[in-house]
Structure formats: structure tokens, C-alpha cells
Amino acid sequence: MNNQKIRFLIVEDDEMIRLIHKDLLKDLYPESEIIEATNGAQGICHYFESHPNIILLDMMMPIMGGEAFLDILEEGHQCNILKNKPKIIVVTAIKDVKELMKIGKRFAVEAVISKPLVQNQLKSLLKDWIS
Amino acid sequence: MINLTFPQNEDFTKAPVFEIEKALNRVHNKKELLERVIEIFVKSLDEKKDIIENELDNENWETLGTIAHSIKGSSWTIGAQQLGNIAYQMEKTAAKKDLDLFRQLFQVFQTAMKEFRDMDKTM
Numbered sequence: 001m002n003n004q005k006i007r008f009l010i011v012e013d014d015e016m017i018r019l020i021h022k023d024l025l026k027d028l029y030p031e032s033e034i035i036e037a038t039n040g041a042q043g044i045c046h047y048f049e050s051h052p053n054i055i056l057l058d059m060m061m062p063i064m065g066g067e068a069f070l071d072i073l074e075e076g077h078q079c080n081i082l083k084n085k086p087k088i089i090v091v092t093a094i095k096d097v098k099e100l101m102k103i104g105k106r107f108a109v110e111a112v113i114s115k116p117l118v119q120n121q122l123k124s125l126l127k128d129w130i131s
Numbered sequence: 132m133i134n135l136t137f138p139q140n141e142d143f144t145k146a147p148v149f150e151i152e153k154a155l156n157r158v159h160n161k162k163e164l165l166e167r168v169i170e171i172f173v174k175s176l177d178e179k180k181d182i183i184e185n186e187l188d189n190e191n192w193e194t195l196g197t198i199a200h201s202i203k204g205s206s207w208t209i210g211a212q213q214l215g216n217i218a219y220q221m222e223k224t225a226a227k228k229d230l231d232l233f234r235q236l237f238q239v240f241q242t243a244m245k246e247f248r249d250m251d252k253t254m
Contacts, residue, residue, distance in 0.1 A: 014205050016171040020157060023164055060200045093204030095219075116157065116208040 001053055001130045006032040009052035011043035011069060012091070013061040017115075021056055021091075024119055028126065040064030044072055052086055054129070056122075059092045059103065066090060073108045087129055091117055143220075143239060146213040148246050153210035172209050176202065176244055183237060187230075195233065196225035202240075213243050 008025050012018045015038075022034050035050050037043035041064040046052070059066035076082035088108050093115040094100055104112045113121050158164040179198050186194045199221035206215030217240045224233045 014175065014201060016168050016175065016205050017208060019164075019168060019171065020208065023158065023161070027159065060197050062197065093200060093207070115204040119157070119159075 006054065006130055007035065007050060007052045008032055009035045009037065009043065009046055009050065009055045009086075011037045011040060011046075011055060011061070011066070012058040013038050014058070017058075017091075017117075020117070024122065028123065029130065040066060040069035043069050047073070047086070051084060054126070055086050055088045057088055057090050059090060059094060066092070070106055070108050074106065077107065089113060089122070089125060091115060091122075143213055143217050143243065146216050148211065148213050148243070148250055150210035150212060153212075157208055157210070168209060172205055172211070173248060175205065176214075176247075180241065180244065187234065187237065190228070190230060192225050192228050196222055199225055211247055214240070214247055217243055 006029055008029075010018050010021050010025075012021065018036055018038075022036070025032060025034055033050075035046050035052060037046050039061045043055070043057070044064075047055070057066045057069060070088070073082065073088075077085060085108070087110045090103050090109055090112045091114075092100070092103070092112065094103070095114075100112055100114075103109060111125055113125075154165055154168075155162070158168060179202055182198055183195060186198075199218045202218035203215050203222055206212070206218055217236060221233060221236045221240065224236055
């Protein structure tokens with residue numbers, strides 16, 4: 001993935017956490033484009049409109065949560081409707097280990113990071129993907 | 132004075148109200164950003180408190196659980212450990228649909244909210 005053209009989508013209902021994510025991503029990749037969605041439904045719309053390379057996804061959100069967001073993308077991939085597979089990092093405050101493992105095993109999910117977000121974890125993940 | 136007899140092994144007052152070092156760390160030591168983040172956090176706490184008040188009467192456990200979960204995540208992110216810990220208990224209590232305990236926790240939560248709001252957060 002090229003640093004210059006990278007496009008992030010943040011799907012997170014909490015304005016404060018979106019701001020923190022956005023600031024970190026802008027520090028790391030100043031040329032990147034950052035799109036924000038406050039729930040899964042908005043996230044899906046932005047996904048089709050903007051084709052992000054990397055998605056930071058919260059799980060528990062009003063209107064549509066992360067699970068439904070992942071269901072839609074996975075259905076699209078399994079039916080070959082969607083060709084590009086973005087890298088999805090789930091950032092969640094879920095503490096239940098079984099639940100976290102279940103999310104981590106999903107086809108669409110590349111990584112799961114617990115809230116509060118340890119920024120070095122996200123940095124090292126992105127470093128592996130973005131040149 | 133709020134009765135802290137629940138859960139028996141919990142004493143939320145022992146947790147720090149605000150850990151500024153943790154909060155600064157989350158925002159790469161950017162004080163201006165932290166001020167903005169705290170402002171958003173406090174505003175959202177008020178909004179979420181109002182939602183809980185409304186949904187409590189309807190015993191809308193799904194919303195109560197989602198809101199508590201959201202408060203937990205943002206509180207721990209900003210170093211508001213005490214609020215986060217209380218919200219975590221509220222989330223677990225919503226899952227069990229225990230109205231009495233949830234009401235008690237909500238009272239403690241409101242006291243902790245006031246303490247967070249009133250405390251000196253000078254950086």
C-alpha cells in the first residue's frame with residue numbers, strides 16, 4: 001500500500017475517540033485521506049463511495065453496529081460482488097475473551113485491538129501494511 | 132451519602148478520578164488536543180446520562196448496555212478510571228437486567244461524574 005494514496009475510514013460513534021484516531025493517523029500519514037462515520041450504516045455508505053484501504057471499526061454503535069457492517073462486507077466478498085478487500089482493524093471495548101476471539105476469526109477482520117487503544121499496536125500494524 | 136454495599140467487593144472510590152499522564156499519553160502529549168478531548172468527553176457524558184435517565188424507566192436494557200459500554204470505552208481512553216469502572220459494572224448489570232443494582236450504580240456514576248467535572252485538570 002502506498003503511503004501517499006492511503007484512505008482510512010473510521011467507523012466509531014464516539015466523537016472523542018474519532019478525534020484521537022484521526023489525530024494519530026494524520027501524524028503518521030499526513031497525506032492520507034480520513035473519512036469518518038458515526039455508525040455501521042454510514043460506514044457502509046462511505047465504504048461504497050470512497051473505497052477505503054484501511055478501516056478502524058468499533059463494534060457497539062447505535063443504528064448499526066460493527067457486526068452488521070462486517071456481515072454486509074463478508075456477504076459481498078463471498079458472493080463475489082465486492083472485489084477489493086480493505087484491511088479492517090476492530091477497535092473495541094469488549095472485554096469478553098470468547099467474544100473477542102469470535103470477532104478476530106471473522107473473514108473480513110485483519111486485527112482486533114482493545115480499547116483503550118494502545119497506539120503503538122496500531123502503529124506497528126499499519127507499518128506492516130503501508131510502505 | 133451513597134451506600135456502597137454493592138457489588139460487595141467493589142469500591143469505585145479507590146480508582147483514580149483522572150489520570151492525566153495516561154490521558155496525555157493517549158494524545159501524544161498534545162495539551163490542546165487533550166483539552167478539546169475532555170470538552171467533548173464531558174459534553175457526551177451529559178448526553179449519555181440523559182439517555183440513561185430516559186431509558187431506565189422503560190427498562191430498555193439493550194440501549195442501557197450500549198450506552199454504558201460506550202462510556203466505559205471513552206472513560207478508560209481518557210484516563211477517567213473511576214467512571215470507566217462504574218460504567219463497566221453498569222454494562223454487566225444491564226446484561227443481567229438487574230434494575231435495582233443498575234439504579235444504584237447510576238447514582239454512583241452521577242457522583243463520579245460530578246467529581247470528574249469539578250476536579251482541577253490543569254496540565
